[in-house]
Amino acid sequence: xxxxxxxxxxxxxxxxxxxxxxxxIYPLLQSTLYSTWKWNGxxxxxxxxxxxxxxxxxxxxxxxxxxxxxxWLVVAIVVPTLxxxxxxxxxxxxxxxxxxxxxxxxxxxxxxxxxxxxxxIWIYQPDWGLLNTVLELIxxxxxxxxxxxxxxxxxxxxxxxWCWQQTALALILYLAALTTVPKDLLEAAAIDGAGSxxxxxxIIVPLLRPATVVIIALAVINTLKGFxxxxxxxxxxxxxxxxxxxxxxxxxxFFKMHVxxxxxxxxxxxxxxxxxxxxxxxxxxxxxxxxx
Amino acid sequence: MxxxxxxxxxRARTRIQSxxxxxxxxxxxxxxxxxxxxxxLTSLQTNAEIAARGVWHIPEAAxxxxxxxxxxxxxTPRYLLNSFLVTIPATAISILGGLLLGYVFSQFRFPFAxxxxxxxxxxxxxxxxxxxIPLFRLFNDIGLYDTLYPMIIxxxxxGMSITTLLMRNFMSxxxxxxxxxxxxxxxxxxxxxFRVIVPLSLPAIAxxxxxxxxxxxxxxxxxxxxxxxxxxxxIMAGIDALKGQYNVAWASQAAxxxxxxxxxxxxxxxxxxxxxxxxxxxxxxx
Numbered sequence: 001x002x003x004x005x006x007x008x009x010x011x012x013x014x015x016x017x018x019x020x021x022x023x024x025i026y027p028l029l030q031s032t033l034y035s036t037w038k039w040n041g042x043x044x045x046x047x048x049x050x051x052x053x054x055x056x057x058x059x060x061x062x063x064x065x066x067x068x069x070x071x072w073l074v075v076a077i078v079v080p081t082l083x084x085x086x087x088x089x090x091x092x093x094x095x096x097x098x099x100x101x102x103x104x105x106x107x108x109x110x111x112x113x114x115x116x117x118x119x120x121i122w123i124y125q126p127d128w129g130l131l132n133t134v135l136e137l138i139x140x141x142x143x144x145x146x147x148x149x150x151x152x153x154x155x156x157x158x159x160x161x162w163c164w165q166q167t168a169l170a171l172i173l174y175l176a177a178l179t180t181v182p183k184d185l186l187e188a189a190a191i192d193g194a195g196s197x198x199x200x201x202x203i204i205v206p207l208l209r210p211a212t213v214v215i216i217a218l219a220v221i222n223t224l225k226g227f228x229x230x231x232x233x234x235x236x237x238x239x240x241x242x243x244x245x246x247x248x249x250x251x252x253x254f255f256k257m258h259v260x261x262x263x264x265x266x267x268x269x270x271x272x273x274x275x276x277x278x279x280x281x282x283x284x285x286x287x288x289x290x291x292x
Numbered sequence: 293m294x295x296x297x298x299x300x301x302x303r304a305r306t307r308i309q310s311x312x313x314x315x316x317x318x319x320x321x322x323x324x325x326x327x328x329x330x331x332x333l334t335s336l337q338t339n340a341e342i343a344a345r346g347v348w349h350i351p352e353a354a355x356x357x358x359x360x361x362x363x364x365x366x367x368t369p370r371y372l373l374n375s376f377l378v379t380i381p382a383t384a385i386s387i388l389g390g391l392l393l394g395y396v397f398s399q400f401r402f403p404f405a406x407x408x409x410x411x412x413x414x415x416x417x418x419x420x421x422x423x424x425i426p427l428f429r430l431f432n433d434i435g436l437y438d439t440l441y442p443m444i445i446x447x448x449x450x451g452m453s454i455t456t457l458l459m460r461n462f463m464s465x466x467x468x469x470x471x472x473x474x475x476x477x478x479x480x481x482x483x484x485x486f487r488v489i490v491p492l493s494l495p496a497i498a499x500x501x502x503x504x505x506x507x508x509x510x511x512x513x514x515x516x517x518x519x520x521x522x523x524x525x526x527i528m529a530g531i532d533a534l535k536g537q538y539n540v541a542w543a544s545q546a547a548x549x550x551x552x553x554x555x556x557x558x559x560x561x562x563x564x565x566x567x568x569x570x571x572x573x574x575x576x577x578x
Binding site for chain 1: 310313314316317320321324325326327328330331334342346347348389390392393395396400408410411412414415417418419420421422423424425426427429430445446448449450452456475480481482485506509510511512513516528531532542545546549552553556557559560561564567568569571
């Protein structure tokens with residue numbers, strides 16, 4: 001390679017890498033530093049070592065946010081994945097108008113979580129919201145409630161809204177993966193007497209494994225990042241019952257000005273994500289398939 | 293074989309089956325799309341009608357008055373303009389960065405290349421909370437708080453992960469003889485990239501353009517953190533900001549949600565193919 005080439009390449013790489021280093025990597029390191037401070041954002045920072053992390057371990061609000069995130073993770077892994085798979089199998093057939101159907105099923109993923117949140121506020125609205133209206137209509141009026149304001153239902157309501165959108169993502173990924181299932185394999189199985197359930201269990205599901213790995217990894221990462229929908233629907237309330245870690249980090253930092261503590265929660269969140277990132281990259285086979 | 297079996301079956305039965313399948317899909321779709329149907333219904337009714345009958349009925353006289361009201365009496369036009377002013381440059385610059393890094397990572401081997409590449413694409417998975425406080429401080433200190441620049445800069449930086457990943461993979465699949473031939477002809481690396489590689493990479497660029505546009509347009513966290521005034525808020529932050537003032541005006545909020553979603557829905561409908569192959573990141577490709 002000539003010197004000119006080398007210089008050009010160095011120039012090409014240095015701009016984008018510098019931007020990435022200054023606005024992604026460096027702030028990440030700074031957050032780590034802040035997490036060792038007792039600091040309200042304006043005061044003189046006081047170095048307190050790992051005290052913020054110890055504090056988190058003893059903070060019932062942190063515990064609440066942590067377990068809510070854990071519940072959220074389990075539901076986000078199971079529900080959109082199964083619904084997406086069901087919808088995908090239903091839509092993956094030569095059918096007149098199937099393209100239109102598919103587009104309509106995809107629609108939620110193009111919407112902002114702000115709009116998704118807004119839409120679900122209407123569903124959960126206590127007086128004329130769809131959920132209470134339907135419950136009245138089918139004679140289950142006793143179950144109507146102020147969904148987002150009731151400590152028993154707030155978290156579940158937020159998670160349902162979230163799953164609604166994520167289902168569209170799982171559906172898109174499964175539909176794409178289904179096109180790689182060789183149809184002659186299914187035909188051969190049918191000739192050998194395999195029913196459609198058996199074909200589904202023994203052929204389709206195993207062949208969809210790489211897609212499932214990707215969908216679950218995305219579900220975990222998106223859940224850990226999930227902030228917008230909580231902020232729009234409940235801001236973590238009532239009484240922190242619908243807090244997740246991302247929301248808790250925000251309210252500690254910007255509502256209570258516990259900036260050092262907020263940074264520690266952010267670092268904890270990053271470490272959780274890092275575990276997933278490492279596991280995910282190790283699944284290199286699936287990753288290679290995914291990224292071509 | 294399957295076709296032979298299908299034609300052997302009585303036609304009437306296939307027909308009934310297909311009606312059944314269609315009916316089943318439409319029924320599920322009605323439930324699944326109920327939230328979207330609801331917001332559309334709300335946006336087409338007057339507040340008086342909602343107050344009297346609730347949202348969930350066919351509007352007696354569909355009206356666009358809410359859309360007119362929102363566009364004329366709220367800062368929505370300004371929010372929309374800001375969203376475009378953030379989304380378009382951030383999309384373009386992040387793709388440019390991806391072209392440059394993708395080229396370097398796909399065409400050359402150098403020490404720590406693999407590690408550096410992983411570090412860049414790992415950014416896709418970082419929770420934004422982990423960068424939030426330092427970035428907030430930084431833009432405050434340099435006087436860019438409450439302007440559009442922090443959002444553009446952060447989206448460019450964070451977008452580098454996905455754009456680099458896709459461009460590197462796309463360019464790796466191009467034959468290496470393309471570059472070699474051009475270099476032998478005396479072309480510089482810059483002209484190889486922009487005259488030879490980029491024209492061939494248009495499909496990948498289209499994928500990234502639709503994805504980045506959608507994500508940046510829909511973003512809420514960064515405008516929430518970096519802006520305060522009407523002059524700097526994007527539409528998604530604007531919806532949230534106006535919520536307080538319009539607490540009872542459900543119809544206006546619905547109209548605003550619809551307006552805010554039009555650009556991404558249009559992009560999605562027009563570029564659906566690119567959008568989906570972007571989301572699946574080549575999962576279809578063997």
